[in-house]
Every structure is written in structure tokens, then in C-alpha cells.
Amino acid sequence: METVRVFFCAAALALSAANAKAQILIGQSADMSGPVAASVKETILGSQLVIDHVNAQGGIHGEKIEVIRLDDGLDPKRSAENSRVLIEEKKVVALLLNRGTPNALAVIPLLDKSGTPLIGPSTGAMSLHKPLQKHVFNVRSTYQREAEKAVQHLHTVGMQRIAVVQADDSFGKDAMEGAMKGFDKAGLKPVVLALADRNKPDYAAIVPKLAAANAQAVLWIGSGTAVTEGVKALRATGSAAQVITLSNNAASGFIKELGSASGGVVVMQVLPSERGLAHPLVKEASDLAKAKGDIELSPALLEGFVATKVMVEALRRAGPKPTRAKLLAVLNDLRYDPGGGLEVSYSPQDHSGIDYVDLSIISGGRFKR
Known part of the structure; x- marks a missing residue:
């Protein structure tokens, strides 16, 4: 099993080991080598933009975010085992952007047993919306x-x-x-x-x-x-x-x-056009991408970007040293606009998130709307 650890530390802060605070551990199981690896890697890029930016500002309540990512090759059995390792052994506070409908469904028993939130699963399965999955917080439409x-x-x-x-x-x-x-x-x-x-x-x-x-x-x-x-x-x-x-x-x-x-x-x-720089969310993502170098925005990148912004906001509201229970309580009563009026709204009865659907046509090697 290939394990990819991603550490996001800002060189400008140059914190000494003595001043370093405990990290907030987040887990992700997704396909990094199989049929949807290209899309997953773009989603991760978008997620990294947010986390890197947050860590460069000192983290959340002084704690940096560390994401532990495990490759599941889009195999639901590997997704379940990866998630068990992340939850039981790595003690992550939450899972983020797990990819695939059968894969997400395979993880739900582990979420329910451990009380671990899964934020922004990269799937629009209705089975993650209705009936309510109390530990799954969707960001995108169905x-x-x-x-x-x-x-x-x-x-x-x-x-x-x-x-x-x-x-x-x-x-x-x-x-x-x-x-x-x-x-x-x-x-x-x-x-x-x-x-x-x-x-x-x-x-x-x-x-x-x-x-x-x-x-x-x-x-x-x-x-x-x-x-x-x-x-x-x-x-x-x-x-x-x-x-x-x-x-x-x-x-x-x-x-x-x-x-x-x-x-x-x-x-x-399921999100505004990545070329629509007049949209505040897209402008923010574009600015962070430019600061990192030659990173091209894509719909998949924006999905990772938005889901991670939702997670970061929930972690902020959960206060210092967030636990699974604290994070779950915040998510169940979250009203948050990640940018441009795309309100994410959760309640104990509804974990649907953003309700937005559009279409694009591929022309000249790009999505156009």
C-alpha cells in the first residue's frame, strides 16, 4: 500500500522545533494510481492550495494541518482498510475528499463507529444525502x-x-x-x-x-x-x-x-466556471495558484478547494485542539459562504451542502460554458 504524506509548512515563518505546535491530522483515501487518478490529483492540488495558505498564516489556533493520504486505486475494499488505518491508528480528526460512490459507502460503518466526520466526499451519490448519513457532510450537488x-x-x-x-x-x-x-x-x-x-x-x-x-x-x-x-x-x-x-x-x-x-x-x-475570474471564489483560487507557480485551475481543482475551505472553517469554529466530537457539533450547525454566495448549509437533518449544477462543452482543450 502506497502512503503519501503531505506536509504543508510555510518557509517564511521558519518556526523552530521548540515553538512548533501539535498538528491537526486529516486523512484521505482516494485513487492516486488507477482510472480516476488524473482527476484526484487535481482535486488534491486544490485542497493543497487552501491548506498551504492556512499553514503559512500560522495554522488554525496555532496548529498546522497535516494531511495523510493513502492510495486506494478506486477499490472499495482498499478504501475501507485505508480509512480504518487513518481513523484507528493515525487518529485523524476527520476524513476529507474520499473519492468514489462505492468507496464512500464502504467507509460509512467506520465513520459511524468512531464518530469521524467525512467532509466533501468527491461523489454526488444520492445515497450520501438520503437517507441522512450523520457523519457525511457533502459539499457538491448530486x-x-x-x-x-x-x-x-x-x-x-x-x-x-x-x-x-x-x-x-x-x-x-x-x-x-x-x-x-x-x-x-x-x-x-x-x-x-x-x-x-x-x-x-x-x-x-x-x-x-x-x-x-x-x-x-x-x-x-x-x-x-x-x-x-x-x-x-x-x-x-x-x-x-x-x-x-x-x-x-x-x-x-x-x-x-x-x-x-x-x-x-x-x-x-457543480461549481462556477474556473475561468470566471469575476467570481470571488475563483479569483481567490486563481491568486493562490499563481503564487504557487504554473498551476492551471480546473473544475476538479475547485472542488478540492471548496471542500477544504469548508473543513478549515469548521476547524476554526471548533476551537483549539479540535476533536471529532467538537468538529461534528460545528458541522451540524454550519452556515458558511466559501465565496460568491455559494452558501454551504448543514443541519442535523440535512448534510447536502451546495446545490449548484451547470454544464460545459470541451472546445480547444478547455471547458467552455
């Missing part, structure tokens, strides 16, 4: 809302023959519920519904079905390379079908993996 809006968009622009490729896992089933709401409202049914293995889809079986159905558009519900390789296979048949996918693929790495097949692909978004 996949169901994204998928519903995706189908509505396709119908609005005149598409009637819409196919769906669905990852055959809890993430795919969850998103498909939202897609079917969109189909029902449009008075349509999918011309093809192809189930795909989460990590190794059978493109030789899937793509001919899409071509034979003469699909005008394909809603591709999957992650990372499972989608990019599928789109390439579809384009290799000569199909010009509009491809639309969900925000879990809203990363610069996704565009790079698509290569020449990226043009015209629509990707759902």
Missing part, C-alpha cells in the same frame, strides 16, 4: 440532479434518440435514477441502455449497440478512462453522436486522456 439536467438539455436542443452507457455499480445505478427522471419529463426512453464494467468496459460489445441504434446522443455514466476509452472507440466507428458525461469527469486530465476525441464532449459541472 449525480441524480446532474443526470436529469443532462437529459433535459439534450431534449431541449432537439435530441430524440438518446442512448445511455451506465457503469454497473452503485454510482451508475444512482445516476441512472436521475437520468430516468429526465427521460420521463421529456416523454422519451433510452434507445440503448448498456451496462459497463466499472473499470474494464467491454467496448467491443457496447459501441456496436450505440452505432446500430443510430443514437444522436450518448449519456456516458462512468469514470475516467472507462469513459475516455469508450468515447475514442465510439468515434472510431465514425459516430458523431453528442457525448455528455457527469461532473466526476470534470478535470483537465479527462480532456488530455480524450485527446483528439475531446472536442464537443459535454461535461456537467
Whole structure:
């Protein structure tokens, strides 16, 4: 198991060992080597911008934040074991930005047993919203809302023959519920519904079905390379079908993996445009990124940025030497604007966070709205 420890210390402060205070330990289990590693790395970059900035100002109540990150390769079993190590052995105060729907679900028993909050899971699974998961605090909107809006968009622009490729896992089933709401409202049914293995889809079986159905558009519900390789296979048949996918693929790495097949692909978004520098949140992220050097903003980076801002604010309000119980109490009554009116609101009955959905189209190697 590969362990990546990230320490964020500001050289300008040059604190001596004698003056150094105990660190606030945060844990993360995510895919750093598998099919969504490119997106995860961008999310981590956004998270690091916040933590590095906070630590450079002396930390929270004089304590620096240390993030312990473990690679799970998008395997739910590894996610559960990583989280056990982080919670029981490393004694982290909270988990942050764990990636993947099955992965997050696998960790919930550990959260409930230990009273550890999971902040900003990098998934829009409805199962993390309803029924209420008392230790999970979502920051982004749900996949169901994204998928519903995706189908509505396709119908609005005149598409009637819409196919769906669905990852055959809890993430795919969850998103498909939202897609079917969109189909029902449009008075349509999918011309093809192809189930795909989460990590190794059978493109030789899937793509001919899409071509034979003469699909005008394909809603591709999957992650990372499972989608990019599928789109390439579809384009290799000569199909010009509009491809639309969900925000879990809203990363610069996704565009790079698509290569020449990226043009015209629509990707759902759950935060304002990373190019909209007039937005206070985006401006803040851009300024911190520029100070670090050549770091390009992306939707995935912004997701990590916002989730970590929420965590930092909760830690501040929890007071010196925050415990899991103190942090949980603060989160359950948190009202916080991370920038530009994107209010995060939690209560003991609702841990939904920000409710925002938009879409973008890839053009010239960038997301455009």
C-alpha cells in the first residue's frame, strides 16, 4: 500500500522545533494510481492550495494541518482498510475528499463507529444525502440532479434518440435514477441502455449497440478512462453522436486522456466556471495558484478547494485542539459562504451542502460554458 504524506509548512515563518505546535491530522483515501487518478490529483492540488495558505498564516489556533493520504486505486475494499488505518491508528480528526460512490459507502460503518466526520466526499451519490448519513457532510450537488439536467438539455436542443452507457455499480445505478427522471419529463426512453464494467468496459460489445441504434446522443455514466476509452472507440466507428458525461469527469486530465476525441464532449459541472475570474471564489483560487507557480485551475481543482475551505472553517469554529466530537457539533450547525454566495448549509437533518449544477462543452482543450 502506497502512503503519501503531505506536509504543508510555510518557509517564511521558519518556526523552530521548540515553538512548533501539535498538528491537526486529516486523512484521505482516494485513487492516486488507477482510472480516476488524473482527476484526484487535481482535486488534491486544490485542497493543497487552501491548506498551504492556512499553514503559512500560522495554522488554525496555532496548529498546522497535516494531511495523510493513502492510495486506494478506486477499490472499495482498499478504501475501507485505508480509512480504518487513518481513523484507528493515525487518529485523524476527520476524513476529507474520499473519492468514489462505492468507496464512500464502504467507509460509512467506520465513520459511524468512531464518530469521524467525512467532509466533501468527491461523489454526488444520492445515497450520501438520503437517507441522512450523520457523519457525511457533502459539499457538491448530486449525480441524480446532474443526470436529469443532462437529459433535459439534450431534449431541449432537439435530441430524440438518446442512448445511455451506465457503469454497473452503485454510482451508475444512482445516476441512472436521475437520468430516468429526465427521460420521463421529456416523454422519451433510452434507445440503448448498456451496462459497463466499472473499470474494464467491454467496448467491443457496447459501441456496436450505440452505432446500430443510430443514437444522436450518448449519456456516458462512468469514470475516467472507462469513459475516455469508450468515447475514442465510439468515434472510431465514425459516430458523431453528442457525448455528455457527469461532473466526476470534470478535470483537465479527462480532456488530455480524450485527446483528439475531446472536442464537443459535454461535461456537467457543480461549481462556477474556473475561468470566471469575476467570481470571488475563483479569483481567490486563481491568486493562490499563481503564487504557487504554473498551476492551471480546473473544475476538479475547485472542488478540492471548496471542500477544504469548508473543513478549515469548521476547524476554526471548533476551537483549539479540535476533536471529532467538537468538529461534528460545528458541522451540524454550519452556515458558511466559501465565496460568491455559494452558501454551504448543514443541519442535523440535512448534510447536502451546495446545490449548484451547470454544464460545459470541451472546445480547444478547455471547458467552455
